[in-house]
Amino acid sequence: MSTELQNINLDKFEFLSTNKKSILCEIMYFLNVSEDISGVLFGGSLAYKKYSEKSDIDLFCLIENRDAFELDLLNSLQLIQDFDVLIEQGHFPWTGKLYTLYFKSDLDFSIDLCLVNKKDAAVFFWEPDGHIIFDKSKIIELNRNNQLRNPDFTRHPFLKSNLFTMSVITVKKIDKNLSRNHLWNSLEQMNILRRYLMQIYRVH
Numbered sequence: 001m002s003t004e005l006q007n008i009n010l011d012k013f014e015f016l017s018t019n020k021k022s023i024l025c026e027i028m029y030f031l032n033v034s035e036d037i038s039g040v041l042f043g044g045s046l047a048y049k050k051y052s053e054k055s056d057i058d059l060f061c062l063i064e065n066r067d068a069f070e071l072d073l074l075n076s077l078q079l080i081q082d083f084d085v086l087i088e089q090g091h092f093p094w095t096g097k098l099y100t101l102y103f104k105s106d107l108d109f110s111i112d113l114c115l116v117n118k119k120d121a122a123v124f125f126w127e128p129d130g131h132i133i134f135d136k137s138k139i140i141e142l143n144r145n146n147q148l149r150n151p152d153f154t155r156h157p158f159l160k161s162n163l164f165t166m167s168v169i170t171v172k173k174i175d176k177n178l179s180r181n182h183l184w185n186s187l188e189q190m191n192i193l194r195r196y197l198m199q200i201y202r203v204h
Contacts, residue, residue, distance in 0.1 A: 012131045036069040039140045043130035056110040167196045
């Protein structure tokens with residue numbers, strides 16, 4: 001193992017196959033030596049649930065300069081032997097800027113890189129079940145500890161003042177689209193309603 005990886009805690013990934021662990025080590029090395037990445041938290045369902053063959057890895061990366069990192073991200077990843085495809089998924093409150101990485105040797109395995117700007121670290125939801133892989137400036141640990149002491153921390157980033165109102169409006173939209181036989185629109189609105197209901201459940 002390289003000296004750069006010796007200070008990274010990979011104990012939480014013992015469930016991975018040898019090949020997947022090798023891929024993850026390369027990604028970790030890439031993140032750890034990047035001047036723009038100051039910390040990584042392993043989160044998502046695998047942080048607290050049993051591993052399955054098609055589970056992905058969610059890495060929340062605290063980033064100093066996201067624009068600079070993104071500018072050269074694809075070129076940097078192409079130096080990783082098994083890397084195949086990079087997909088930009090957009091920005092979400094619970095992930096920051098989200099990229100998904102796929103690999104040639106295992107099409108069912110993917111790694112999500114969630115890029116969280118340092119300026120947003122204090123308000124970003126650092127999952128309480130997540131595991132800190134490295135934290136060069138202790139910013140992730142500090143902010144997560146602050147959130148854990150805050151009685152409202154579990155609400156973020158799901159706190160929406162109008163969740164119930166938006167749910168009612170969406171139900172009305174579904175009803176209207178069904179009356180017009182616009183089934184595709186109805187299905188889309190169903191997915192939106194599902195997200196609202198999940199948020200309501202999460203908050204309450």
